[in-house]
Amino acid sequence: MPPELRPAAVVILAAGEGTRMKSATPKVLHTLCGRPIVGHVVESARGLDPRRLAVVVGHGREQVAAYLASVDPEIRAVVQEVQHGTGHATRVAMDALAETDGEIEGTVLVLFGDSPLLSTETLRTMLAEHQRAGRAVTVLSAIVDDPTGYGRILRAGDGGESVIGIVEQKDATPEQAAITEINSGVFVLDAKVLRDALSRVNRDNKQGEEYLTDVLGIAAADGLPVGAHVVEDWHETLGINDRVQLAEMRRLLNRRLTERWMREGVSVIDPATTWIDVQATLGRDAIVHPNTQLHGATVLAPGAEVGPNCTLTDTFVGEGARVTNATTEGAEIGPEASVGPYTYLRPGTKLARGAKAGGFVEMKNAEIGEGSKVPHLSYVGDASIGEGCNIGAGTITANYDGVAKHRTEIGDHVFVGSDTVLIAPAKLGDGAFVAAGSAVSSPVGPGELAVARGRQRNIEGYVERKRPESKAAKAAARAKQATESAAAESADRADGGAADGGAVPGA
Ligand code: UD1
Ligand code: CA
Numbered sequence: 001m002p003p004e005l006r007p008a009a010v011v012i013l014a015a016g017e018g019t020r021m022k023s024a025t026p027k028v029l030h031t032l033c034g035r036p037i038v039g040h041v042v043e044s045a046r047g048l049d050p051r052r053l054a055v056v057v058g059h060g061r062e063q064v065a066a067y068l069a070s071v072d073p074e075i076r077a078v079v080q081e082v083q084h085g086t087g088h089a090t091r092v093a094m095d096a097l098a099e100t101d102g103e104i105e106g107t108v109l110v111l112f113g114d115s116p117l118l119s120t121e122t123l124r125t126m127l128a129e130h131q132r133a134g135r136a137v138t139v140l141s142a143i144v145d146d147p148t149g150y151g152r153i154l155r156a157g158d159g160g161e162s163v164i165g166i167v168e169q170k171d172a173t174p175e176q177a178a179i180t181e182i183n184s185g186v187f188v189l190d191a192k193v194l195r196d197a198l199s200r201v202n203r204d205n206k207q208g209e210e211y212l213t214d215v216l217g218i219a220a221a222d223g224l225p226v227g228a229h230v231v232e233d234w235h236e237t238l239g240i241n242d243r244v245q246l247a248e249m250r251r252l253l254n255r256r257l258t259e260r261w262m263r264e265g266v267s268v269i270d271p272a273t274t275w276i277d278v279q280a281t282l283g284r285d286a287i288v289h290p291n292t293q294l295h296g297a298t299v300l301a302p303g304a305e306v307g308p309n310c311t312l313t314d315t316f317v318g319e320g321a322r323v324t325n326a327t328t329e330g331a332e333i334g335p336e337a338s339v340g341p342y343t344y345l346r347p348g349t350k351l352a353r354g355a356k357a358g359g360f361v362e363m364k365n366a367e368i369g370e371g372s373k374v375p376h377l378s379y380v381g382d383a384s385i386g387e388g389c390n391i392g393a394g395t396i397t398a399n400y401d402g403v404a405k406h407r408t409e410i411g412d413h414v415f416v417g418s419d420t421v422l423i424a425p426a427k428l429g430d431g432a433f434v435a436a437g438s439a440v441s442s443p444v445g446p447g448e449l450a451v452a453r454g455r456q457r458n459i460e461g462y463v464e465r466k467r468p469e470s471k472a473a474k475a476a477a478r479a480k481q482a483t484e485s486a487a488a489e490s491a492d493r494a495d496g497g498a499a500d501g502g503a504v505p506g507a
Pocket of ligand 1: 013017056087088113151152182239
């Protein structure tokens with residue numbers, strides 16, 4: 001930001017109730033693409049590096065203020081007790097800033113907290129034009145097909161160049177209502193002009209409110225230079241009033257995000273079913289298959305391949321790793337590792353290079369060493385596994401004894417047979433083996449084989465005695481018969497030479 005364009009203050013108005021959301025959550029805290037509505041506005045404002053940033057809060061003030069503090073403790077949350085209009089809200093903010101910082105000098109930007117698509121770029125262009133033209137007030141306007149509900153920009157009859165005022169829909173004459181240039185709600189103003197005009201704004205209108213829009217008319221009537229900057233893409237000025245609009249905006253923003261990543265060299269196979277949060281980052285030649293959500297600070301390294309049907313939250317996926325049909329949160333998937341299908345990786349899971357978490361595997365707080373594989377139907381929690389291990393199908397770390405959690409430590413090149421329970425705290429040394437079906441409850445030393453199950457014993461004739469005439473008994477009898485006749489036949493063949501005569505050498 002060139003220093004001459006740096007605003008003295010940005011004021012974001014967000015005190016309204018948002019009745020049409022029909023929600024216990026304040027309107028501006030509803031999220032799109034991983035960030036609350038007001039968060040998007042705050043980020044666009046922060047892009048201008050303003051000296052002060054104030055947000056006017058009212059309805060749901062505690063929640064909104066708490067969110068703002070989590071973004072940046074420097075943001076001022078100014079309370080507007082009763083909502084007397086956009087002009088009143090701006091005045092409350094200017095007064096609060098003056099109280100702590102002294103009267104504001106320079107350029108002030110006013111934005112609405114419910115218009116999340118407005119970009120820093122647009123604000124910067126508008127600021128530059130305001131400065132260049134030496135104006136006292138610049139409004140961001142848009143030409144739209146249907147201006148219903150918006151304030152209309154009034155221009156003088158002299159060829160339509162000069163802006164003279166703004167009239168709200170409710171106060172407009174039919175001729176004024178036919179105007180299609182609308183007020184977006186974004187203003188750039190000289191602080192002094194703003195202060196002075198706000199002190200003269202009255203409530204003589206249909207809504208009985210102090211309109212911020214009247215500031216422009218007052219300045220124009222004073223003979224000060226005012227103007228409108230027509231936005232290039234009117235979508236940027238769209239505000240959210242209900243959940244239908246929220247969903248539309250979400251799709252619009254998501255489209256922008258997926259297109260941006262495609263231009264950076266990412267393959268998004270189906271942008272319509274791919275959802276990428278603003279904070280996610282994707283490397284070149286990453287591939288995202290349909291129906292995939294990349295939430296939070298998820299990172300796909302170059303060449304990572306994710307989807308279809310994946311929901312990744314705050315997850316790192318390394319170069320060349322492959323994740324399919326998986327749900328992950330707070331996981332770190334190393335380069336060339338493989339995850340899925342139907343895999344659930346929970347916080348603290350770390351797969352090293354080339355490791356595998358296969359079908360129907362759940363992991364939590366678990367480190368899996370280089371090249372180690374947990375291919376099927378397992379639960380690995382509170383565990384560390386060294387490199388080159390093979391953990392058999394159906395292995396379970398029993399990490400919870402009903403009171404506390406315990407760890408399982410497995411060394412390098414360990415082989416665990418299928419259907420094994422490792423009862424934590426458990427320790428398997430380097431190169432240890434565990435027989436299939438074991439319930440391991442004491443440590444296994446390096447290179448030892450643990451067999452922790454009953455020895456097999458077969459009871460002959462059991463089915464014949466207990467279930468005579470059953471299908472099982474008949475099947476067993478047939479099998480026995482077959483074995484016996486096969487044995488008799490081969491015995492016959494062994495004696496056969498002598499019985500036949502002739503073939504005996506030297507006979
Ligand atoms: C406003 C504009 C209108 C413009 C439209 C663009 C005025 C008088 N009208 O109308 O010209 O076309 O936005 O969307 O400015 N707010 C407060 N305190 C208040 C009142 C409002 O903080 O006392 C906040 C709201 O939370 C909201 C924003 O200001 O974020 C706009 O208020 P809203 O009531 O939605 O104004 P509109 O009637 O839509
Ligand atoms: Ca509105």
